[in-house]
Amino acid sequence: MDEKEFINQITEANFEHTELEMTMKKFTDRIAANLMPLNNFIADNIKKNKVARAEIRIKDEEFIIRLEICAINLPLEYVNSIAKIIVKDGELPMQVNMIIDSPNVSKSNLRIDKLADAEEFIENFDSDGLTTFVEWTKNELEVIETNKNKAEEAE
Numbered sequence: 001m002d003e004k005e006f007i008n009q010i011t012e013a014n015f016e017h018t019e020l021e022m023t024m025k026k027f028t029d030r031i032a033a034n035l036m037p038l039n040n041f042i043a044d045n046i047k048k049n050k051v052a053r054a055e056i057r058i059k060d061e062e063f064i065i066r067l068e069i070c071a072i073n074l075p076l077e078y079v080n081s082i083a084k085i086i087v088k089d090g091e092l093p094m095q096v097n098m099i100i101d102s103p104n105v106s107k108s109n110l111r112i113d114k115l116a117d118a119e120e121f122i123e124n125f126d127s128d129g130l131t132t133f134v135e136w137t138k139n140e141l142e143v144i145e146t147n148k149n150k151a152e153e154a155e
Helices: 004-009 024-029 031-047 079-085 118-123 126-154
Strands: 016-022 051-056 061-069 093-103 110-115
Touching: 004 079, 016 031, 024 031, 024 051, 024 126, 031 051, 031 061, 031 126, 061 126, 093 118, 093 126, 110 118, 110 126
Parallel strands: 016 051
Antiparallel strands: 051 061, 061 093, 093 110
């Protein structure tokens, strides 16, 4: 994607966005099925060469899981930091990031990992993409639960 177009889209929050909401039980009962709409939305927007965010908000917990198309490993709302880091003119390779926002995931309340380069995400969409996202999510849910239990024990 063109660097200036990318920065303009995120600066003006002019990117595609979809949001689902559900309970933790509903989410964990069918993690793969619940994450699939996020994958589909991101894949559709990669094909359109658009920046996008797809998220699930867990309404009974302080928990949001997202997939984002971005040029670097930062959430889209960190637009000032992204703009400072990206200093070259021309085309930027885009990537798909997995993000969890929860007070129990880390001290910063965020965990962000690259899922794949945008092209790679499309190529492996039916095989590795969803599997990797599901396994990553399950691992982060375990981290959240462990940290939550430690915090409760400390009180």
